[in-house]
Amino acid sequence: MFEFTPAELAAIALSIRVASVATLASLPFGIAMGWLLARARFPGKSLLDALVHLPLVLPPVVVGYALLVAFGSQGVVGRALAPLGIEFAFRWTGAALASAIMGFPLMVRAIRSAIEATDRRLEQAAATLGATPWRVFTSVTLPLAWPGIVAGAVLAFAKALGEFGATITFVSNIPGETQTLSSAIYGLLQVPDGEAGIWRLAAVAVAISLLALLLSEWLVRRQRGDEVT
Amino acid sequence: MITAGTAQGHSKRGRDRAFPRRLFARAWALLAGAVLLCSSVSGFAAPPTGRGAPLTVFAAASLKEALDEASAAYTAANGQAVRVSYAASSVLARQIQQGAPADVYLSADRDWMDVLQQDGLLDDGTRRDLLGNRLVLVAPRASGAAAIQLRPGVDLLPRLGGNGRLALAMTASVPAGRYAREAFTALGVWDALQPRVAETDNVRAALMLVARGEAPLGVVYATDARAEPRVYVVATFAPGLHAPIVYPVARVKASRHPAAGAFVTWLATPAAAAIFHRRGFRVP
Numbered sequence: 380m381f382e383f384t385p386a387e388l389a390a391i392a393l394s395i396r397v398a399s400v401a402t403l404a405s406l407p408f409g410i411a412m413g414w415l416l417a418r419a420r421f422p423g424k425s426l427l428d429a430l431v432h433l434p435l436v437l438p439p440v441v442v443g444y445a446l447l448v449a450f451g452s453q454g455v456v457g458r459a460l461a462p463l464g465i466e467f468a469f470r471w472t473g474a475a476l477a478s479a480i481m482g483f484p485l486m487v488r489a490i491r492s493a494i495e496a497t498d499r500r501l502e503q504a505a506a507t508l509g510a511t512p513w514r515v516f517t518s519v520t521l522p523l524a525w526p527g528i529v530a531g532a533v534l535a536f537a538k539a540l541g542e543f544g545a546t547i548t549f550v551s552n553i554p555g556e557t558q559t560l561s562s563a564i565y566g567l568l569q570v571p572d573g574e575a576g577i578w579r580l581a582a583v584a585v586a587i588s589l590l591a592l593l594l595s596e597w598l599v600r601r602q603r604g605d606e607v608t
Numbered sequence: 609m610i611t612a613g614t615a616q617g618h619s620k621r622g623r624d625r626a627f628p629r630r631l632f633a634r635a636w637a638l639l640a641g642a643v644l645l646c647s648s649v650s651g652f653a654a655p656p657t658g659r660g661a662p663l664t665v666f667a668a669a670s671l672k673e674a675l676d677e678a679s680a681a682y683t684a685a686n687g688q689a690v691r692v693s694y695a696a697s698s699v700l701a702r703q704i705q706q707g708a709p710a711d712v713y714l715s716a717d718r719d720w721m722d723v724l725q726q727d728g729l730l731d732d733g734t735r736r737d738l739l740g741n742r743l744v745l746v747a748p749r750a751s752g753a754a755a756i757q758l759r760p761g762v763d764l765l766p767r768l769g770g771n772g773r774l775a776l777a778m779t780a781s782v783p784a785g786r787y788a789r790e791a792f793t794a795l796g797v798w799d800a801l802q803p804r805v806a807e808t809d810n811v812r813a814a815l816m817l818v819a820r821g822e823a824p825l826g827v828v829y830a831t832d833a834r835a836e837p838r839v840y841v842v843a844t845f846a847p848g849l850h851a852p853i854v855y856p857v858a859r860v861k862a863s864r865h866p867a868a869g870a871f872v873t874w875l876a877t878p879a880a881a882a883i884f885h886r887r888g889f890r891v892p
Contacts, residue, residue, distance in 0.1 A: 551807060553773075
C-alpha cells in the first residue's frame with residue numbers, strides 16, 4: 380500500500396520544491412506590499428489592493444492562461460526574459476510562478492493585518508531615538524509583525540501545495556518537471572485503478588501540510604521566546 | 609463616589625467578560641436568513657426531468673463544434689433543448705461512475721465506453737459506434753514547418769529544437785493521448801520522445817498550446833486541426849499505428865429523460881451524419 384512509484388516520488392519532491400521556492404521568493408514582495416498597503420498613503424491605493432487580490436477572485440484557469448500569454452515562450456515577458464536564461468514555459472519555475480501568484484493575496488492579507496496591528500508609537504519612538512526608517516522597519520516593525528508574516532508564509536505555502544488550475548493551464552502536466560502532487564492525483568483520478576495512488580499522495584499532502592503548520596508554530600514561539608528573555 | 613466607581617467597574621467588567629451576545633445573535637440571524645433565502649431560490653432545487661427539461665450530454669472535447677451544430681439542429685427540428693458538457697472522455701467517464709446526471713455519453717474511444725458498460729452504467733441496447741477520426745501531427749501556422757513522413761524510427765527531436773515540447777493529451781488516460789502514445793510506440797520512437805512531451809488535460813488544450821506557438825509540434829485529431837486556423841497538419845498517422853479511432857455513443861442507464869434514446873438514434877441519421885462529415889469526422 381505504501382510503496383511509492385517513481386512518478387509519485389517525483390511529484391512529491393517537485394511539489395515541495397515548487398511550494399518552497401514560491402513561498403520564499405514571494406516573501407520579500409509580500410512583506411513590501413503588506414507594508415505599503417498598511418502604512419503608506421497614495422493615490423490609487425485601492426486599485427493596487429484590488430489588483431493584489433485579483434488571483435484570489437479570478438478562476439485559476441484564467442490566471443494560468445494570463446500567465447501563458449505573458450510569460451510563455453511567445454509572451455511579452457517571456458520573450459524579454461529568454462535571453463537572460465530565465466524560462467517559465469513548461470518548467471518547474473513556471474509552476475512556482477503560478478503557485479506564487481495564486482498564494483500572493485493570502486500572504487499580503489496576513490502580513491498587512493499584522494503590520495496594521497503593530498503600535499505606530501513604538502516606530503515613532505524608535506525614530507525619535509535616531510533610527511533610520513530602514514532600521515525602524517527591521518528592528519521594530521518586522522519583529523512585531525513576525526507572527527503574521529509566518530502565518531502569511533504558511534498560507535502561501537499551503538496554497539502553492541494545492542495549486543492546480545493555473546499550473547496545469549500554464550505549464551501542463553510533465554512528469555518530473557511540472558507534475559505536482561495535485562496534477563499527479565488528477566491524472567490518477569482518470570486511470571481506472573488509480574485509487575491506491577490517490578490515497579498515498581493525499582496522505583503525503585496532509586503530512587506535508589501538518590509539518591508546515593508545526594514549523595510555523597515553532598518559528599513564532601521561538602521568536603516570542605527571544606523577546607521574553 | 610464609591611457607588612459610581614463600583615457601578616462603572618461592574619459595567620466595565622461586565623462588558624469585558626460578557627460574551628458579545630447581541631453581535632452573535634445578529635450574526636446567526638443573518639446567516640439563517642441567507643440560508644433560507646438560498647433554499648427558496650429555485651436554482652438549488654434538483655434539475656427537472658421530463659420532456660421540457662434539457663437533455664444532458666457528456667461528450668469528448670474533440671466534438672465541440674460538430675456536436676454543438678448537431679444538437680442545435682436537433683433542437684430546431686424537435687424543440688428539445690440539449691446541453692453538452694465537453695471534457696476528456698476519461699474525466700467524463702469517471703464523473704458518470706460517480707453518479708453525474710448525464711443522459712447520453714459520447715466517448716472518443718471504445719475503452720472508456722467499455723469501462724462504463726462493465727460497471728453496468730449503460731443502456732447496452734443503445735450503444736453504437738458513431739464516428740471515426742484520424743490522428744495528425746500539427747505545427748503552428750507561423751512556423752512554416754515542412755511536412756514529415758511518419759515512418760518507423762522517424763526522428764522528431766530536431767523539429768522540437770533545443771527545448772521545445774510535443775503537446776498532447778495525457779497519455780495514460782485521455783483517448784487522444786493514448787492513441788498518440790500507441791502510434792509513437794509502434795513507430796519505435798516513444799522512448800526518445802517521452803522526455804520531450806507536454807501532457808495536457810485534454811486534446812483541445814494541446815491544440816491551444818500549438819495554436820499559441822508555445823509548442824512547435826502537437827498530436828491532435830484531424831477534426832481539431834480543421835477547427836483551428838492557427839495550426840496546420842504536417843503529418844497524418846497511418847491508421848494501422850493505433851487502435852481504430854472510434855467514437856461510440858450510448859444512453860446512460862440511470863437517465864430518466866424520455867428523449868435520451870431518441871437523441872442517440874438521431875445522431876446516427878443521415879441528417880446528423882452530414883453535419884459531422886462536414887467537420888471532417890468519418891461516418892460509416
